[in-house]
Amino acid sequence: MWRLLKAELRYRKLFFIGWLFLVMLLMLMVVGRSDPGKYHSLAVMIFGVWISLNFFWDEKRIRLYTLLPIPAAKLGLARVLKWHLVHFSAILFFSSQLLLKHDMAQNLESWRLLTLSSVTLILFVSLPFFYHDITHGGIKSYRDLTRALIIVCEILVFVLWFFLAHGHVDGHRITAWLLSPKELPIFPILNVLFVPVLFHASVIIFTRRQSYLK
């Protein structure tokens, strides 16, 4: 699995480095700001476009990988992990910046907002995988229903994320309440819960695909 990931990172190194650089730049700009929402929005949007541009292109190589002596589950995990490596690296980088160079307490909101965006990104990346695996040689009778549901889910994820990141209630930002240091750190907890569940679901659906031709 690691050999496959390494090969993928080598093959798409310009894209990965470019993306990582951009995300880190955006995150550095967030540090110390009272309203970091717009930078997160930009990062999430760029990530969305990047995924859309590259996802189906890279999926062609699944046919090549399926022939290799690698268990399908590991192949499925490597496939999901590839997209999140940059994203996780960025969070790690951002967290280390906060810890090392800035006052953690002052930037706690930024960090928690980042974890909110992270949940969004994980969902955003996982849903096309589900869509692709179920509709391409998947469960035929549910193909149209799945397609519709996943499009609705993608829209809902973004609307919800946008509402939470930018919304105001009674003149106060929702993030100020949701991400208050006094409250439970909902999004980091969600992050920790979401990652294994969505990764596991991605792998399960991948290994049950009916076809790896496309």
Add this chain to the structure above:
Amino acid sequence: MPHAFEFKNLVKTYPDFKLGPLNLDLTPGLVLGFVGPNGSGKSTTMHCLVGLVRADSGSMEIFGRENDLNKPAWKFDIGYVGDIHVFYENWSGEKNLQFLAQFYPSWSHEFAAKLAKRLDLPLQKKAKELSTGNRAKLAIIAALAHAPKLLILDEPTAGLDPVARAEFQDVLFELMADGERAIFYSTHILPEISRLADELAFLQSGQIVLRTAKDELTEKWRKITFRFSRNDLQFESVVSQQHEGNDYQVISSDFEVTMRQLHELGVENVQHSRLSVDEIAVQILKGEKNVAALESRA
């Protein structure tokens, strides 16, 4: 010794096509030609065998191991050249081979380099810059360099020039020399397979209509011509029959049986000639008679 591969009741259904139930096996040391028209299910069969497509039902084993995608040890034993060749397009042929090599302990860089030279493949070129024929050559090297015990070849020479095609055939002959490997070779270019194959399986509309040894096929199938005054004759083992007046021309799937019948009828001036594998295949796949019935006779 286990079979190189064995299907039992393999079924794969698409909205407009059903493959199987197929029962097929191959003994190590033999080359099985898999012959059928476009859309007969040859590629689907091979896709199921290598794990690119999940069969609806039935079992498939490769050297005694089930082709389970989560226990992929069986993949070390196979080399597959498919109908579509997928590579890292921006990498050179050499870099693509290096990528694949790390997954196979038995990979021979020396063999790969020699084969590239024999097939006249420029390994330094990026995959995306290779012609269709050169992509096929790269796929062939990728399939052979880890010395697999079973080669699964789906129209492998499509796009190759005649020289490369002949060279590839020679390579396959050399590989088969140790008597331990097996080749499952799908094609509709019959002269190619008639040189290489020990056995032939004919696939028509998702069903195997005939599986037989090649020598037996070319020995038994004959074109027979004769003159006879009756025109209501029904012959045994005849798959095609034409007559103009008293002049008959029949194609028999067992010429000894037909000849015996003609002799009993007192027919004289009977002449017979051998058919090429190509001609026999056309007769079988045209289905001028219920060829399924031939399987029990062959």
